[in-house]
Amino acid sequence: MALLALVGALLAGRAILPDRSAPGPAPGSPTRAQVVSLLGAVRVVDARTKAGGYDRGCGSGQGCVFGPAWSDDQDGPGGHDGCDTRNDVLARDLTEVRFKPGTRDCIVMSGTLADPYSGQTIEFTKSDAKAVQIDHVIPLAAAWDLGAARWPPERRRVFANDVTFNLLAVDGSDNQAKGDSTPSDWLPPNPAYHCFYAGKYLTAATRYDLPITVADRAALGRIAQTCG
Known part of the structure; x- marks a missing residue:
């Protein structure tokens, strides 16, 4: 407890x-x-230890081992709420959020992010969506190697879309730099x-x-x- x-x-x-x-x-x-x-x-x-078989893609002939990216069709936190996972996280983590009209406050068009990795303030707009990305705190490839390869598919889908425990909106360049690294190889650029x-x-x-x-x-x- x-x-x-x-x-x-x-x-x-x-x-x-x-x-x-x-x-x-x-x-x-x-x-x-x-x-x-x-x-x-x-x-x-x-x-x-590399588990082998990691294939994130969901195209024809691909493994789709964590399910389609940002799928609302999963039973974990944020699932089945009518909005895809990426927009759920943006709506939670940004302030001064503006939604696309007619989307039931679902599709985020703009907002302000207090970035939890760099400490910078980032103005997000959907036209420059890559400036703010959604980070898996434990990267999917790392999770796969550390045990997720043995999970049932539904548990992997929940993990990949878990807005409560494993997802944060962050600066896009920092997310790219992190890749599938774990804390011994990567930490947020701002020590604070x-x-x-x-x-x-x-x-x-x-x-x-x-x-x-x-x-x-x-x-x-x-x-x-x-x-x-």
Whole structure:
């Protein structure tokens, strides 16, 4: 029960733009004790081993191992609400949101993102949609290698579209730089958001019983020491 309460507290938080004159974690970041608690709960494996068979594409002859991208046809958080997953996340994470008329407040046309990786303010418009992308906090390819390859298809679809635990709207260039890296190979470019990212990564890992590697545990452990 204590871990569930901790996870709920972390999900309720949202990193916001920090006071640039004040060093330390961004407001909304978990405490050192919270990150340490999650580190104690997550499984640890020696290394990430390529599972083989990862094929994200859903075209003819492709594996479609996590289902169609941003599908509303899944039974997890945000599923079956009439809006695709990408727009669900944009509507949640942006402020001053404007929707396309006639879409039942579904298709996001513009808004403002307080980016949880860079700390920058990004003005989103649908005409420049790549400027804001939706990040899988635990990348799909990494999840596949760490155990999702053995999951049933529906669990993989839920994971890929889980707006509560594993998805964030972020700066597009940072999302591209991250790729399928895990914390030992990539961290948000702004150190003020490392604690926030560590909390989100570990919360998703515990939710889906995905392990972290020894190297990732070391990286996240170092981050924990910097959290307030």
